Amino acid sequence: MFDNFYTYKISQYENGIFYLFFACECVFFLVRFRRNSIKMVEKVIIIGSWPAGHTAAIYAARALLKPLMFEWFLANGVAAGGQLTTTTEVENFPGFPTWVQWPELMMKMREQSLHSWTRIETKTVDAIDLSSRPYKVTVADNVYETESIIIATWAVAKRLHLPWEETYWQKWISACAVCDGGLPVFRNKHLVVIGGGDSACEEANYLTKFASKVTMLVRKDKLRASKVMQQRVFDNEKIDILWNTEWKEILWNEKLMTWITVVNNQTNEEHHLEAGGLFYAIGHKPATAFLNGQIATDEVWYILTVPWSTKVLAPGSEEIIPGVYAAGDVQDKIYRQAITSAGTGCMAALDAEHYLQTLA
Numbered sequence: 001m002f003d004n005f006y007t008y009k010i011s012q013y014e015n016g017i018f019y020l021f022f023a024c025e026c027v028f029f030l031v032r033f034r035r036n037s038i039k040m041v042e043k044v045i046i047i048g049s050w051p052a053g054h055t056a057a058i059y060a061a062r063a064l065l066k067p068l069m070f071e072w073f074l075a076n077g078v079a080a081g082g083q084l085t086t087t088t089e090v091e092n093f094p095g096f097p098t099w100v101q102w103p104e105l106m107m108k109m110r111e112q113s114l115h116s117w118t119r120i121e122t123k124t125v126d127a128i129d130l131s132s133r134p135y136k137v138t139v140a141d142n143v144y145e146t147e148s149i150i151i152a153t154w155a156v157a158k159r160l161h162l163p164w165e166e167t168y169w170q171k172w173i174s175a176c177a178v179c180d181g182g183l184p185v186f187r188n189k190h191l192v193v194i195g196g197g198d199s200a201c202e203e204a205n206y207l208t209k210f211a212s213k214v215t216m217l218v219r220k221d222k223l224r225a226s227k228v229m230q231q232r233v234f235d236n237e238k239i240d241i242l243w244n245t246e247w248k249e250i251l252w253n254e255k256l257m258t259w260i261t262v263v264n265n266q267t268n269e270e271h272h273l274e275a276g277g278l279f280y281a282i283g284h285k286p287a288t289a290f291l292n293g294q295i296a297t298d299e300v301w302y303i304l305t306v307p308w309s310t311k312v313l314a315p316g317s318e319e320i321i322p323g324v325y326a327a328g329d330v331q332d333k334i335y336r337q338a339i340t341s342a343g344t345g346c347m348a349a350l351d352a353e354h355y356l357q358t359l360a
């Protein structure tokens, strides 16, 4: 029983508050339950970051597509930041009259994506499922649904994993003549190119602009390159070829690369070769394994795109997969530069935007 009229009123008031709280909790629970049971479908998910991915993100965000980007944290031993993290200075990206250190360039791209309201998750995409729409993107235990996907996952230069490689990477050893050949450290030196395919011939030719001489180490007794590329090499007086030859050892003099030891794989004869820099041209590995064969690639796993677009094809057919696009090095085995990756990133976002308009 209530002592008096006032305690009765207070008790009624407290009960009222209790019921109000209870009602609010129920409403919140229902909202949360509904939100979890009906998954949000993204408009566009971008897999991979840096020149291609961030350019795609900036364009997609400005088209109000609210992009969600997954940037890998440590892919093939390379930190988030892509291939440019393996270099120091970038001298050929427009807008930086002298040069720019890669962290500055990378962070500026990332900042611009965030500033345009891109959501960035530092996580690796493990798989995608294109069997039905909306498409599914798997990241650890989470599955995201999306109307469209932009793949910008790169192609990594293969390395020989020589002793000293990590220590002297970019100082005396490189895998990109166009990027590094003009750096002071390689100028007027005798440079060695390892490889016998088209890239090796192209790298060797390019390096003759700066080097005093270029020697190609070719494992076989012939080049794998196309006839045109071979002829360019044979016609270039600054290029020598050592056939049936492989590297054996790099010799350093107070941390300066001075000589390498090479061996003839037919006779086992060894000899020293003066060398002021080493360029690998043994191919690239595109990061396409996670696609699990759902998209057409060429014989060395580069994604095939429809000419003048970033649209991709179903394997073994001419059929375009709607809403899926590829940008950057993962679909480019010719140019492989930051600026060309950025260009295709822009194309992919515009292609995705046009596609999404058709769904509206």
Ligand SMILES: Cc1cc2nc3c(=O)[nH]c(=O)nc-3n(C[C@H](O)[C@H](O)[C@H](O)COP(=O)(O)OP(=O)(O)OC[C@H]3O[C@@H](n4cnc5c(N)ncnc54)[C@H](O)[C@@H]3O)c2cc1C
Residues within 6 Å of the ligand: 047, 048, 049, 050, 051, 052, 053, 070, 071, 072, 073, 074, 075, 079, 080, 081, 082, 083, 084, 086, 087, 089, 090, 091, 092, 093, 123, 124, 125, 126, 152, 153, 154, 155, 157, 174, 175, 176, 179, 180, 287, 290, 327, 328, 329, 330, 336, 337, 338, 339, 341
């Ligand atoms: C040593 C070296 C020096 C270079 N120097 C120059 C230069 O001076 N100038 C120039 O223009 N170009 C240079 N390049 C080339 C340039 O780095 C590339 O062309 C460019 O970075 C390619 O851009 P991208 O966006 O396609 O890939 P990247 O920049 O490599 O970025 C791809 C990103 O995708 C992420 N990723 C991959 N798989 C997944 C996944 N499953 N889930 C989530 N994220 C994923 C990776 O972690 C990475 O961050 C150089 C390359 C090398 C190797």
